Amino acid sequence: MRIATWNVNSIRTRFGRVVDWLQREDIDVLAMQEIKCRPDQFPIEAFEQAGYHLEINGLNQWNGVAFASRHEMTDVARGFDGMPGFGKPIKGQEEVQGTGPNGLPLEARALGVTVGDLRLWSLYVPNGRSLEDPHLEYKLDWLQALRNNTEAWLDEDPELPLALMGDWNVAPLDADMGDPSFVLGRSTHVSPAERAAFEAFAPLVADVVRPIVPEGYTFWDYKAGRFQKDEGMRIDFIMGSEAFADTVTGASIHRDERRGDAPSDHVPVVVDIDPSLLGGTFEDDYDRPMVF
């Protein structure tokens, strides 16, 4: 079974490419970020014709997260407890947007679903914009609220196979930052505060891809030929609980998806898991290992 995360940078622009990739790579569940549309604008049919169900959390042309899954999704959560908001209310979305504990309107940055025994989240962590910008404090508060929820979810069920997947907008290690327009320690994504906020997720969840794929970026800015010069950043992660990590049998970063016509600026990150190591509540439409 293959589970992936991809910041698609507008699903309306990218849906053909995304669906082609899902089928070619035999992906079971994809967490998407930056879909940049409302549910009524999402190209649902292209995914359904390819055999995928959808869950969508999108409010306007910014942000937006979604899941495409071959398996049934249940217990859908749009946002998490204590998630802060930012900015001004979105016109026409007053009924659905809601307000965070900081009194500001909520954005479409988190979507939780249950697939079989797995609890999966598609997350688009706020960018931060600059160290002096209020968006940076929003980013740190948002990560702390997510961390608090993660602790509560795992307190309730320490054996929960939980994966927090998405664009974390943090480069945790120096080797994860290859874009010279960012200065270690003094730019967003690599500031001590952001790295501390990321590190606070240990030991609740850990990066399940890095042990298998130690090198490589997941994002290259469109500007200044960053991809051609391989001046990228590793900021997209699949963070798994211990029970989730125990099922992981492989991982890959699909660098080639940054090539060709109209790529996203991010590439997919994939984990292979062995569902037989879980409780066994999946539908029987995956490749179950044969035992003789």
Next chain:
DNA sequence: ATGTCATACATGGTATGA
């Protein structure tokens, strides 16, 4: 090289976000 994309808007270029 203040670069390149995607999107909204009492639009057809400009503002905003990343």
